[in-house]
Amino acid sequence: MNVRRRSSAAALAATAVIGAAAAPAVAAGPSPSPSAPSATASSGLYGGTDPQYDGVWRQSLALLAQDAVGVVPSPKAVDWLTGQQCDNGAFAPFRADTAKACDAGTMVDTNSTAAAVQALRATGGHGDAVEDALSWLKSVQNEDGGWGYTPGGPSDANSTSVVIGALTATGTEPEDVVRDGRSPYDALLSFALPCAEDEGAGAFAFQPDKDGKLLANADATAAGVLGALGKGLVTGAGAKTAEATCTDAGKPTREQAAANGAAYLTDALAEDGHLASALGGAADQPDYGNTADAVVALAAHGGADKAAGPLAWLEKNAARWAEQSGPAAYAQLIFAAHATGTDPRAFGGTDLVAKLNATGPAPQGGQATDGATAGDEDGAKDEENEENDGSGFGVWWFVGVCLVFGIGIGFLLSGRNRKRQP
Template structure:
């Protein structure tokens, strides 16, 4: 809520008195809903078995709802907070939250970082967030990065999603160091040089068994966001913050240049069909909807919404069926893509992504101003209120003098402000 909205809300309140709101790693495709569980836990979004992606999909769902101006169900938020272990970590799913975590409880950095971003966004759970951040810092590797599980080698995806958790909570990743290394230092070690014939500018997930870096579109989308210090939800880059998406080597590449290099790789990979592809079990390449959505977010964050226009259009035309089959995390990824490009998630290729997401779990508590008008419309309306001599505080004066006309004035004023 910005200052103008707080002012308007306060004034309206005064008037009222006078008159009397494994799906780990960034963007792995969610599990298909065809394997739905008949006993999904109360408060959880989606009906598939949550064993491998419960916290991840719940976190994305809550974060997407908040992004779209929806106040999530308190039951859904409670489900997520109860998944936390006493040491601050989160795992994919704990069937019995009343039972304390032990050495056998599987916890990971991706679930924990996603939960941090979601709970910080919905607010009111500072202690949970603080404990989770403390755990993440305690399992940081000596190279400055994170692996999926504590003690495993760092990878681009895990390091990036933790960077997102740090920046979302207003923690500077540069200040979170281990062995003198920051998360950015670790992330840049996964960036391929531009001179490479194949995969120039991309990020690798990890070095292979021979120490070679192989291009990976999923890791590249994550690496672009991580290099920019962005989380799962981000705005489109613009002006001086947007660097041309051209691959350029340097003796000591900056993270901003690494992001531009990665965006260049993604743009090239998307150029042919407007979407990324993945091969499953040796079969022919298939459209990769989730990674394409993440690529849209990465391209928009790095260089502006226009650079993501083609893959965004492809998603609007083709992704509805995939999201319906895949569940809440898929709808969330599309909402993040819409948000990053300034696209209305309630009219995404004819699909209301917000309504569809809401329907996968407990009913939300309500909506905020973001959900009833576009950001530009809301800002413009508030600006007019602030700039006009006949703004909301003028109404307070009118009400003091003409108390009998309060109801009529408010009724007409509210009608005029409907989006």
């Protein structure tokens, strides 16, 4: 997912990296050799690039992907994530000095926090951290029922969807999380374009433009479909349905809005088998991250067969992108494989799980990247983790790497803040 966001308090600067790995509403461009183990891998962090803008996001996706395929993450990796949490429950994209308490200048955001909730719920044994994060998310819910990337920022489809994923992953009913009589679903449906639109019928917008108009956005649509279904970043295939069609019936139910969004994505993928990314007048390029997100959304809505085309394209073309982009990209592809029942260890000839594991501390029972065994390095998972183990969340994602942040407010690293046309 990719993001461009503005803050109500300050202007935002955005830097986009086309086709980059999924990130929150905003992410920074990858540095060289992102797939190599991080220089700080001993601390538990996945990936070798600067974590300033996406550390918590990519760590959360990596842990979710491992859990989705039955891999028990390294305790060091989980501890790295829990160590990033502020005392109020929120997460920033990255805190270099975790010994220093968070203050008003710490740029916490909803996307990092919601992703961390899903990852920690999946790995188990961190109930207090999860509850604190959920309490913070509820405390910054907007009056329209949704969430923006930064606390108090205008709601957007991507951020609202990723928080819905965090709520459902923890057994919280999103419709019961209400502010001024409005639930997250009320906010999310406000970004759905009607089927009567000449362009973008059935899609979701990221948020209204400066004139209040909703513009179709493929990334927001993939997120919106999952959010409307009450799904997170990690989800299996839904029940098989007929081909999705866009149907107007007054204010759509969330199920119909999901179907409308799926119909839009199906049409957008029909010609080339992938979504395209174009910024600043540049020629269209394949958007691997958004295509992977679309696969998850289509499979979740109507069954694995509905995502067969873009899945096949990813199997054929995405290996090099993931190698260049790092752990979040491998995780996105694993999510796509998981949603469609595809073996992630033989994804177009690539073992995505082994590739992901090699970018950081070895999971328990695996071969450590530094030559030591995971058992020696990390130890066995404790009984509390096993008792509290839960299912992971999902895409709400988000991401084609983009960086957007406002002075004193934070950036939109959720990869969801994209204002560009699909």
